[in-house]
Amino acid sequence: STTTNPHPLSPFPRSQNNSRVHRLQLPARRLPSFPAVAPGASFAPLPQRLGMASLAASAAAAAEVTHLTQRDAAEIDEQLMGPLGFSVDQLMELAGLSVAAALAEVYKLNEHARVLVICGPGNNGGDGLVAARHLYHFGYRPSICYPKRTPKPLYSGLVTQLESLSIPFIPVEDLPNELPREFDVIVDAMFGFSFHGTPRPPFDHLIQMLVSLSDIQNPDKRPAIVSIDIPSGWHVEEGDVDGGIKPDMLVSLTAPKLCAKKFTGPHHFLGGRFVPPPILNKYGLQLPPYPGTSMCVRIGKAPSVEISSLRENYISPELLESQVMSDPFDQPVCVSPMQWL
Ligand SMILES: NC(=O)C1=CN([C@@H]2O[C@H](COP(=O)(O)OP(=O)(O)OC[C@H]3O[C@@H](n4cnc5c(N)ncnc54)[C@H](O)[C@@H]3O)[C@@H](O)[C@H]2O)[C@H](O)CC1
Numbered sequence: 001s002t003t004t005n006p007h008p009l010s011p012f013p014r015s016q017n018n019s020r021v022h023r024l025q026l027p028a029r030r031l032p033s034f035p036a037v038a039p040g041a042s043f044a045p046l047p048q049r050l051g052m053a054s055l056a057a058s059a060a061a062a063a064e065v066t067h068l069t070q071r072d073a074a075e076i077d078e079q080l081m082g083p084l085g086f087s088v089d090q091l092m093e094l095a096g097l098s099v100a101a102a103l104a105e106v107y108k109l110n111e112h113a114r115v116l117v118i119c120g121p122g123n124n125g126g127d128g129l130v131a132a133r134h135l136y137h138f139g140y141r142p143s144i145c146y147p148k149r150t151p152k153p154l155y156s157g158l159v160t161q162l163e164s165l166s167i168p169f170i171p172v173e174d175l176p177n178e179l180p181r182e183f184d185v186i187v188d189a190m191f192g193f194s195f196h197g198t199p200r201p202p203f204d205h206l207i208q209m210l211v212s213l214s215d216i217q218n219p220d221k222r223p224a225i226v227s228i229d230i231p232s233g234w235h236v237e238e239g240d241v242d243g244g245i246k247p248d249m250l251v252s253l254t255a256p257k258l259c260a261k262k263f264t265g266p267h268h269f270l271g272g273r274f275v276p277p278p279i280l281n282k283y284g285l286q287l288p289p290y291p292g293t294s295m296c297v298r299i300g301k302a303p304s305v306e307i308s309s310l311r312e313n314y315i316s317p318e319l320l321e322s323q324v325m326s327d328p329f330d331q332p333v334c335v336s337p338m339q340w341l
């Protein structure tokens, strides 16, 4: 045999005949162990091929999506970036792309081009920087507020990339008083699952600013707030315990954290389509399947679609996202919106 000894950190155990077994086994933390994942399918626990009749079952299953503790979220991150071979840059790129894709699904370019991304000092802020770059390439006009920059090559590289696109960085003290007039969407990328305690300056002020915005009742008179992974300032497990931000949209990454159970806004999405079976199995994750090649999937029920919006833009997907199956030949029968007109 030409095989050599495995690297000491190799995740692949030797099989008896001394060849590498390309299946990483992490010790199970929890009971459930799901059947093998079908090739090309993201997640085994939910039915991979849902017909029209099983849409109700799908909605019910959405209610059973796994919610992670703060500790498990951090542990999964460590395993992805340790024995599972990912780099932080890779995961952040996919996380940020998921956020941009989810935002673009809900807040269409023609009405929501002006996006302010407020970035914190950690990886949640990094996700925001990546999302801003993708939004730019989707045609949006992002601006960034990044008051506490992290002096690591990953972050300075992301800043350089954004500067090369002439994306404005707005110092916190120069943020316009009249945010609703200046922006259509605000992305909250301040804190994710490592947040603890109460926010320190200048984030206390920035969070208060978003709280005041979410107090404006008429959604047409204020920018929509999109939180990445955790609504910043919320307790990662308890949720909004202190009159915090009420985002319109939450994009959970990898899996929702416990605080997401308290999210009552209209748009909850899951992103971070990179979770491999060893993590799914070890943590017994129940997650919805991603449709087709999408980087994000809606969790829970979509708000009802207005016929007028379909008439305006009839080439939009004809199905609610939650109805779209991963297999293009397995879509439920749908009446074209043009036939309704
Ligand atoms: N596997 C995944 O799902 C991935 C998710 N990603 C994103 O990363 C964040 C978690 O990133 P992390 O760097 O661990 O932490 P945070 O961004 O939450 O912030 C840490 C940062 O904040 C400071 N801090 C903590 N508490 C406070 C406070 N009360 N006041 C002020 N500052 C505070 C702390 O000192 C640190 O500097 C996750 O949520 C996802 O968004 C990855 O991008 C990809 C993998």
Ligand SMILES: [K+]
Residues within 6 Å of the ligand: 124, 188, 189, 190, 191, 192, 227, 228, 229, 230, 231, 232
């Ligand atoms: K956040």
